[in-house]
Amino acid sequence: MKLTKISAIRRKELRQAAFQVLQQEGMAGATLEKVAAHAGASKGIVLHYFRNKQELFEHAMREANLVLSEAVSARLRQATTPYERLEAIIDGNFEARFFQPSICHAWLSLCAEVPREPQLARIQTVIHARMRSNLMSALVHLLPRAECEEVALTITALIDGLWLRAGLQSGGLSRDTALAQMRDYLDHRLPFQPTV
Amino acid sequence: MKLTKISAIRRKELRQAAFQVLQQEGMAGATLEKVAAHAGASKGIVLHYFRNKQELFEHAMREANLVLSEAVSARLRQATTPYERLEAIIDGNFEARFFQPSICHAWLSLCAEVPREPQLARIQTVIHARMRSNLMSALVHLLPRAECEEVALTITALIDGLWLRAGLQSGGLSRDTALAQMRDYLDHRLPFQPTV
Amino acid sequence: MKLTKISAIRRKELRQAAFQVLQQEGMAGATLEKVAAHAGASKGIVLHYFRNKQELFEHAMREANLVLSEAVSARLRQATTPYERLEAIIDGNFEARFFQPSICHAWLSLCAEVPREPQLARIQTVIHARMRSNLMSALVHLLPRAECEEVALTITALIDGLWLRAGLQSGGLSRDTALAQMRDYLDHRLPFQPTV
Amino acid sequence: MKLTKISAIRRKELRQAAFQVLQQEGMAGATLEKVAAHAGASKGIVLHYFRNKQELFEHAMREANLVLSEAVSARLRQATTPYERLEAIIDGNFEARFFQPSICHAWLSLCAEVPREPQLARIQTVIHARMRSNLMSALVHLLPRAECEEVALTITALIDGLWLRAGLQSGGLSRDTALAQMRDYLDHRLPFQPTV
DNA sequence: AATGAATGAGAATTCATTCAT
DNA sequence: AATGAATGAATTCTCATTCAT
Numbered sequence: 001m002k003l004t005k006i007s008a009i010r011r012k013e014l015r016q017a018a019f020q021v022l023q024q025e026g027m028a029g030a031t032l033e034k035v036a037a038h039a040g041a042s043k044g045i046v047l048h049y050f051r052n053k054q055e056l057f058e059h060a061m062r063e064a065n066l067v068l069s070e071a072v073s074a075r076l077r078q079a080t081t082p083y084e085r086l087e088a089i090i091d092g093n094f095e096a097r098f099f100q101p102s103i104c105h106a107w108l109s110l111c112a113e114v115p116r117e118p119q120l121a122r123i124q125t126v127i128h129a130r131m132r133s134n135l136m137s138a139l140v141h142l143l144p145r146a147e148c149e150e151v152a153l154t155i156t157a158l159i160d161g162l163w164l165r166a167g168l169q170s171g172g173l174s175r176d177t178a179l180a181q182m183r184d185y186l187d188h189r190l191p192f193q194p195t196v
Numbered sequence: 197m198k199l200t201k202i203s204a205i206r207r208k209e210l211r212q213a214a215f216q217v218l219q220q221e222g223m224a225g226a227t228l229e230k231v232a233a234h235a236g237a238s239k240g241i242v243l244h245y246f247r248n249k250q251e252l253f254e255h256a257m258r259e260a261n262l263v264l265s266e267a268v269s270a271r272l273r274q275a276t277t278p279y280e281r282l283e284a285i286i287d288g289n290f291e292a293r294f295f296q297p298s299i300c301h302a303w304l305s306l307c308a309e310v311p312r313e314p315q316l317a318r319i320q321t322v323i324h325a326r327m328r329s330n331l332m333s334a335l336v337h338l339l340p341r342a343e344c345e346e347v348a349l350t351i352t353a354l355i356d357g358l359w360l361r362a363g364l365q366s367g368g369l370s371r372d373t374a375l376a377q378m379r380d381y382l383d384h385r386l387p388f389q390p391t392v
Numbered sequence: 393m394k395l396t397k398i399s400a401i402r403r404k405e406l407r408q409a410a411f412q413v414l415q416q417e418g419m420a421g422a423t424l425e426k427v428a429a430h431a432g433a434s435k436g437i438v439l440h441y442f443r444n445k446q447e448l449f450e451h452a453m454r455e456a457n458l459v460l461s462e463a464v465s466a467r468l469r470q471a472t473t474p475y476e477r478l479e480a481i482i483d484g485n486f487e488a489r490f491f492q493p494s495i496c497h498a499w500l501s502l503c504a505e506v507p508r509e510p511q512l513a514r515i516q517t518v519i520h521a522r523m524r525s526n527l528m529s530a531l532v533h534l535l536p537r538a539e540c541e542e543v544a545l546t547i548t549a550l551i552d553g554l555w556l557r558a559g560l561q562s563g564g565l566s567r568d569t570a571l572a573q574m575r576d577y578l579d580h581r582l583p584f585q586p587t588v
Numbered sequence: 589m590k591l592t593k594i595s596a597i598r599r600k601e602l603r604q605a606a607f608q609v610l611q612q613e614g615m616a617g618a619t620l621e622k623v624a625a626h627a628g629a630s631k632g633i634v635l636h637y638f639r640n641k642q643e644l645f646e647h648a649m650r651e652a653n654l655v656l657s658e659a660v661s662a663r664l665r666q667a668t669t670p671y672e673r674l675e676a677i678i679d680g681n682f683e684a685r686f687f688q689p690s691i692c693h694a695w696l697s698l699c700a701e702v703p704r705e706p707q708l709a710r711i712q713t714v715i716h717a718r719m720r721s722n723l724m725s726a727l728v729h730l731l732p733r734a735e736c737e738e739v740a741l742t743i744t745a746l747i748d749g750l751w752l753r754a755g756l757q758s759g760g761l762s763r764d765t766a767l768a769q770m771r772d773y774l775d776h777r778l779p780f781q782p783t784v
Numbered sequence: 785a786a787t788g789a790a791t792g793a794g795a796a797t798t799c800a801t802t803c804a805t
Numbered sequence: 806a807a808t809g810a811a812t813g814a815a816t817t818c819t820c821a822t823t824c825a826t
Contacts, residue, residue, distance in 0.1 A: 031794085031795060031796085032795075032796065032797090033794095033795080033796095043796095044797095044798090044799090047796080047797065047798080052796075052797075053795090053796065053797090
């Protein structure tokens with residue numbers, strides 16, 4: 001590994017701080033100074049570790065996604081049946097520590113930058129690709145091939161839509177409601193699952 | 197009407213210009229100068245008509261929503277059956293002139309500001325309330341009361357999720373695919389509709 | 393004229409201020425803030441009138457050259473014989489108000505940027521072209537065509553070398569010495585001029 | 589010698605690297621980091637060997653001058669007649685390895701700092717003093733005492749002016765042209781040299 | 785109503801320099 | 806000797822906003 005230990009630690013601290021500031025301030029308010037302050041460091045150090053602001057938030061997005069996708073992966077590892085795999089994906093995406101207004105808002109802020117920032121767009125593509133692949137690995141056992149893509153896309157859109165709503169912080173969409181939404185959709189769209 | 201005719205015209209030009217700049221530049225790039233230039237006016241005039249930048253984009257959001265909700269209303273006026281009402285709402289929300297990457301991106305940019313801008317939050321609340329009310333007026337005739345709220349929320353989340361995806365501009369989500377998604381959901385969730 | 397009167401005035405003030413700061417501080421020390429302060433204006437106004445620092449100093453160079461070349465032109469207008477024309481060029485380039493250590497230093501600072509700044513390079517090219525053209529218009533009457541180019545180049549190099557030396561501010565090269573140098577060269581290089 | 593051998597080597601590497609960076613980037617772009625990178629070392633080491641940036645470039649200037657003045661000295665050692673001595677000085681100053689646009693530009697960048705940096709001014713003074721002394725040792729045998737100073741100064745100014753022009757990189761002043769200029773001047777200014 | 789001049793706050797970024805290891 | 810972590814000052818540049826005309 002090229003990076004020194006301390007540099008790896010600092011970089012992680014900073015990208016986490018960046019994401020936290022994003023939660024509180026949105027992208028416009030997320031200045032390097034605030035990120036530095038949040039990490040208990042000086043302004044200069046941020047650009048010592050990241051070439052510029054974009055790179056910092058790119059890594060912040062990657063990091064946030066990593067945590068989320070590891071939550072899903074961990075659950076997937078326990079799952080055996082297709083239904084369990086679907087449940088793992090959904091439960092992972094709505095874990096209490098993730099599905100919070102401020103975190104959803106941070107994601108929303110990042111997504112709003114995607115069309116202007118090729119790097120973020122790349123990450124977004126990867127995120128969607130992984131989601132699709134995870135979903136497909138379960139759906140192919142439950143539905144005719146032709147319908148799998150469609151359902152995978154609907155599930156993704158539904159998750160995104162619920163996260164967006166949570167990010168708007170207006171309705172006060174609860175985690176339970178969101179999960180109920182997901183389950184209701186699957187109950188009606190997938191063939192009957194005898195024992196769950 | 198208090199406002200002179202010319203002032204009303206100018207204000208409309210400016211809020212439309214604001215929304216168009218938002219499409220091209222995102223919120224960060226949407227400066228008052230660009231909005232003015234886009235409207236063929238001088239920088240100073242923007243703040244002559246709007247107290248500040250926030251107010252301008254608040255009106256831009258209102259205007260954009262107005263166009264969208266009128267498209268839905270027009271269709272609703274033609275609809276007679278509950279199924280037609282649902283179709284009106286969905287078709288309105290995915291009209292070709294609205295469901296475009298750049299427009300979805302502009303909305304996404306506005307949504308990302310909602311948690312920091314009470315005025316935008318208020319508009320967002322109104323938008324969702326109207327959507328819910330429109331949907332409920334159809335759903336109550338098709339489903340048991342207890343399920344209506346849930347389905348209305350799912351439809352809204354699905355629409356939002358599909359718009360978000362379009363705004364991300366990566367997948368290249370076509371209008372037809374989006375509509376197919378919506379119809380597939382309704383087909384499975386609502387009771388069979390004998391003749392359409 | 394597109395520019396308003398006040399804008400033209402301000403721009404002139406600023407490019408003159410820029411050149412004066414250059415005299416005192418060199419390019420590295422010539423910050424926009426100092427230029428603004430020197431012109432008795434706010435920092436922001438500088439970039440209201442000039443797109444960026446480069447553009448400001450580009451105009452400062454142009455302005456400084458304009459003054460210099462007008463001094464030469466004025467003298468040329470009085471000159472009738474080739475010898476007088478040569479004298480006009482030289483005297484113009486060594487006028488007391490120009491040939492001062494700080495001004496020579498400012499020019500030196502600009503020249504040092506020429507290889508990195510295409511705009512400055514362009515101006516430099518124009519300056520040299522004009523100098524050559526002025527010199528040639530006199531020399532062709534005094535020397536065989538083949539030698540004119542060479543002598544014009546030597547005169548230019550000599551002027552530049554003397555300015556450079558003045559800019560270095562070490563030797564304390566006086567204006568009289570510089571003029572004597574020039575005359576000594578011409579006396580030996582040009583054919584004898586019967587009456588001056 | 590106080591300095592360890594390795595330290596002497598490093599210092600030389602660094603001042604050469606400094607001069608090379610100056611060639612490519614000019615003074616504004618010549619950061620310690622680039623110098624370090626150019627020398628294949630870390631940023632910290634530069635200020636381990638030189639108290640600060642000024643000192644580094646002071647040594648860079650000294651080093652560059654040393655190479656140049658040794659080239660002249662070597663040629664002077666072969667020279668026997670006054671004319672040969674003059675030729676040695678001129679040929680040394682226009683050796684192909686020195687008289688290159690980028691090197692002239694580096695010198696120009698250093699000269700532009702002279703008025704602000706007493707250390708550089710001191711070096712500049714030494715350089716000019718040596719040039720004068722070298723020239724005088726030849727000229728006193730060729731011209732009346734009263735004219736020697738003047739001609740020495742003209743030769744120096746001419747060399748400087750030609751170097752400056754080469755540094756501007758616009759005209760594309762060739763080495764041959766520069767040498768021809770020098771010779772043409774001497775041919776006309778010095779008494780006829782019977783056999784060369 | 786309209787222009788654009790002017791301001792000043794604020795942000796990103798660069799860099800010399802200092803220190804701990 | 807050498808590295809690179811860390812700091813903070815300085816600078817360019819952007820922009821919303823205010824004002825005079």
